[in-house]
Amino acid sequence: MLILDESASTDAKYGGDPADRSIESLLDAGVILVDKPRGPTSHQLTAWAREMLGIQRLGHGGTLDPFATGLLTMMCGKATRLTEMVLTGDKRYLALLRFGRDVSEEELNEVLENLTGEIYNVPPLESAVKVRVRTREIREMPLLETESESRLAAITITCNAGTYIRTLARDIGLILDTTCELLELHRDQTGSFDQSHACTMQQLTDAIFLWREHEDDRALRRLIAPVEAILTHLPRIVVKDGAVAAISHGAALARPGVVSLDEGIERGELVVLESLKGEAVALAETNSAASKIASMEHGEVARPKVVLMQAGIYPQTWSKD
Numbered sequence: 001m002l003i004l005d006e007s008a009s010t011d012a013k014y015g016g017d018p019a020d021r022s023i024e025s026l027l028d029a030g031v032i033l034v035d036k037p038r039g040p041t042s043h044q045l046t047a048w049a050r051e052m053l054g055i056q057r058l059g060h061g062g063t064l065d066p067f068a069t070g071l072l073t074m075m076c077g078k079a080t081r082l083t084e085m086v087l088t089g090d091k092r093y094l095a096l097l098r099f100g101r102d103v104s105e106e107e108l109n110e111v112l113e114n115l116t117g118e119i120y121n122v123p124p125l126e127s128a129v130k131v132r133v134r135t136r137e138i139r140e141m142p143l144l145e146t147e148s149e150s151r152l153a154a155i156t157i158t159c160n161a162g163t164y165i166r167t168l169a170r171d172i173g174l175i176l177d178t179t180c181e182l183l184e185l186h187r188d189q190t191g192s193f194d195q196s197h198a199c200t201m202q203q204l205t206d207a208i209f210l211w212r213e214h215e216d217d218r219a220l221r222r223l224i225a226p227v228e229a230i231l232t233h234l235p236r237i238v239v240k241d242g243a244v245a246a247i248s249h250g251a252a253l254a255r256p257g258v259v260s261l262d263e264g265i266e267r268g269e270l271v272v273l274e275s276l277k278g279e280a281v282a283l284a285e286t287n288s289a290a291s292k293i294a295s296m297e298h299g300e301v302a303r304p305k306v307v308l309m310q311a312g313i314y315p316q317t318w319s320k321d
Contacts, residue, residue, distance in 0.1 A: 001262060002290055002294050004258050004294060005240070005259050005260075010240075010276035010277055014315065017277055018226035018227075018228050018279055018280075023221060027055050028310075029308060030224040031073060032049065032074040033071055033072070033197045033199065034049070034071075034198060034199060034200070034201060035072075036072040037069060037201070038066070038068070039066060039067075040066065042060050042063045043060070045072060045074075045201065046060045049201075052205060053208060055077065058074055059075050059083055060072055060074050060075070061075065061087035062091065062190055064187060067185070068186070068187065069184075069185070070185075071188065071193060071194075071197075071198055073087060073190060073193070073230070075230075078227065079227045081308075082306065089161060089191025089192065090191070091191075093157045093186065094144075094157075095157060095182060096184040097153045097154075097181065097183065098150070098180070099152075099153070099178050101178045102151060103153070103176055105143065108176070112155065112172075115138055115168070115172065116139075118137050118138075119135065119136060121135065121167055121168065122134070123164050136160045136163040137159065137160045138157065138158070138159050139159060140156065142155065144156060191233065192233055197225070199223045203223065208220060227308060231280055234271060234272045235261075235269065235272070236262055236273075237272070237301070237302060238258070238275070239257045239259060239276075241275070242257065242314075242316075244275045244309065244313075245314040245316045246316070247282050247307065248282075248307060249316070250304060251304075253301045253303075254298070254299065254301060255298055258293065259276060261293060263291075265289060265290040266289050267287065270283060270284075271283070271286055272284075281308060281309045282305070282308055283305050283306040283308070284304045286301065287301060287303065288301065
């Protein structure tokens with residue numbers, strides 16, 4: 001981080017550590033990671049959670065097919081604004097494949113290696129999105145295990161968001177000149193989240209019951225992460241209390257309001273504007289690179305695209321005249 005104002009301090013009377021937020025605040029801007037079971041759609045699970053929590057705004061990112069299991073990210077309140085903008089991190093899947101003929105480990109490894117990198121990935125006909133040719137990046141695709149008698153193979157796939165694994169399985173079969181059926185699919189990583197962050201729908205149901213019926217929110221607080229949890233991969237600009245108040249009203253960030261920033265920030269980059277207490281104030285687009293910002297004395301540094309902090313949490317320090 002480039003420190004531009006070592007003397008900056010924050011007033012403890014306003015705002016607070018994201019980890020100490022109330023249930024109400026978390027439901028206004030929080031994230032729930034659910035371990036989706038096989039059967040229901042991602043939309044159905046989200047609708048059930050929305051009804052149980054009694055909130056109007058609860059969306060999900062990274063849809064899983066009904067037969068697939070694993071990590072499903074649900075976003076509460078203001079966090080839903082980040083669905084398309086932020087939940088684009090890599091995904092990791094465990095896939096179980098069944099082939100129409102005997103396939104040796106050697107030839108399967110060769111195919112997996114050839115399909116690692118940039119590939120064409122067309123959505124299957126049953127997909128809800130428009131069928132068109134596009135490219136996706138397969139980061140890694142190691143073979144985990146094979147069972148020759150059943151013609152089964154288990155592989156791990158680390159890839160771009162939006163990669164259709166069913167299409168990938170079909171392509172593996174085409175290259176091997178046989179059928180390749182995707183029997184099971186489990187997502188165990190999405191962006192910066194892994195399986196250890198997830199809860200089951202039963203655990204979520206029980207936590208909501210304790211909160212609703214017994215006024216005990218301890219379990220539910222452990223299952224809802226503050227919105228900052230899905231922003232950890234973005235570069236940061238830390239701002240002063242006065243700038244927090246202005247930005248929460250939609251104002252641009254000016255150079256005098258900057259405390260520190262990631263030194264690798266480029267012009268036009270999406271960044272998190274963060275308070276000295278670690279609160280996400282807004283997502284913004286920078287007007288200049290970090291090196292230029294450091295040399296500036298005045299002028300606009302970044303313009304908010306999505307304001308996350310409610311106005312009024314920090315007092316305004318400017319005149320209304």
